[in-house]
Amino acid sequence: MNTITAERVPAFSLRQVQQVRGDVHTLRDVDLDIPAGEVVALVGPSGAGKTSLVRLLNRLDDPVSGTVTYDGAAIESIYVRELRRKIAFVFQVPVMFDGTVADNLLFARDLAHAATRTPTLRTPEPAEALRLAGVDPEFASRDAQSLSGGERQRVSIARALMTAPEVLLLDEPTSALDPDVAAHILATIRSLADTMHLTVVMVTHRLEEARAVSTHTVFMEAGTVIESGATETMFSAPTQPRTRDFLVRQR
Numbered sequence: 749m750n751t752i753t754a755e756r757v758p759a760f761s762l763r764q765v766q767q768v769r770g771d772v773h774t775l776r777d778v779d780l781d782i783p784a785g786e787v788v789a790l791v792g793p794s795g796a797g798k799t800s801l802v803r804l805l806n807r808l809d810d811p812v813s814g815t816v817t818y819d820g821a822a823i824e825s826i827y828v829r830e831l832r833r834k835i836a837f838v839f840q841v842p843v844m845f846d847g848t849v850a851d852n853l854l855f856a857r858d859l860a861h862a863a864t865r866t867p868t869l870r871t872p873e874p875a876e877a878l879r880l881a882g883v884d885p886e887f888a889s890r891d892a893q894s895l896s897g898g899e900r901q902r903v904s905i906a907r908a909l910m911t912a913p914e915v916l917l918l919d920e921p922t923s924a925l926d927p928d929v930a931a932h933i934l935a936t937i938r939s940l941a942d943t944m945h946l947t948v949v950m951v952t953h954r955l956e957e958a959r960a961v962s963t964h965t966v967f968m969e970a971g972t973v974i975e976s977g978a979t980e981t982m983f984s985a986p987t988q989p990r991t992r993d994f995l996v997r998q999r
Contacts, residue, residue: 757820759784759915759947760805765814767800767971774800775811776971782964784819787941787948789958789979792968793994798951801968802917805949806835829863836913840920842904844892849903850874852892853910860911871912880944881906882936898929905936909944916940918950922957934961955998959983967991 758781767775775797782788782805790798803809804816807828816823823831845852853874860871875885883902895903901921908916918937922930938961941948952958958965958979965982967975967990975988986992 756784758782759819760949761815761817762801762804763815765801765804765811765816767797767804767809767811769800774971778814778971778973780966780973780976782947782949782966784947785945786963787938787950787961788964788966789962790949790951790966790968791953791955791958792974794953795970796968797971798968799919800971802919802949802951805915805917806832806837808837827863829859833860833863833911834913835915835917836908836911837917838901838904838908838919838921840923842900844895844900844903847892848888849878849890849892849895850888852903853877853888853907856907856910869912871910874906874910877906877909878903880909880940882932882939898925898933901925901933902936905933905940909940913946915947915949918948920951920953923953930957937961955983955995967994969994 760782762778762780765775765778766773778801790802792798800809804811807823818826818831818835845855857871861869872880874888878885878887881902883906887903892903921937922933925933934957937948937950940946950962962979965977965979966973967982969990975982975986975991982991983995986995
């Protein structure tokens with residue numbers, strides 16, 4: 749008897765997406781499927797459109813034309829506060845609210861419960877979120893404004909987890925950190941993807957990070973997607989000459 753395996757719906761699908769910021773065309777005719785349940789790295793030179801793309805995925809921005817879907821549904825059809833609960837964004841420079849680390853985490857949890865249309869939503873306790881993000885739960889009583897850059901980034905990840913997300917978006921999460929701290933953040937990201945079965949989409953300019961952490965890589969240049977595929981294949985046997993040239997230049 750033959751068994752038919754249904755193809756998994758991508759986390760996100762973008763079709764003919766165009767984006768303009770000011771008078772700059774930041775995305776051009778982007779067609780891309782972002783697979784669910786993987787760690788996806790967006791790589792490419794400065795100005796490639798990586799951040800412009802990731803900002804579309806929880807509607808921090810909307811495209812000027814084209815379509816974006818999440819889990820098979822048009823993204824604009826999803827209640828925006830619920831969308832942002834499901835799709836958490838960790839910024840390159842995390843901002844801490846006044847108060848303790850626990851105050852920051854509980855604020856995110858309260859927003860999630862106010863936004864959700866899922867009455868049985870289970871959000872973690874602050875200590876659990878901190879542990880998942882690789883932070884000692886005793887940090888809960890610390891003044892959030894006194895944290896170092898690496899501590900802020902980890903607490904920012906913990907705060908994102910307080911909404912019980914399905915997707916974690918990260919924009920250059922290690923760019924301002926020294927190599928040792930960055931390595932700990934990357935280990936946390938991979939651990940979260942494995943233990944919580946999150947889809948992770950990470951913008952990075954460091955190719956060694958993409959190769960070490962991601963399972964799928966998207967190479968962008970001048971606002972277009974040049975190549976997308978399994979990370980190991982992308983780095984060992986890219987199919988597009990522009991991808992090969994970029995990898996050679998970065999060595």
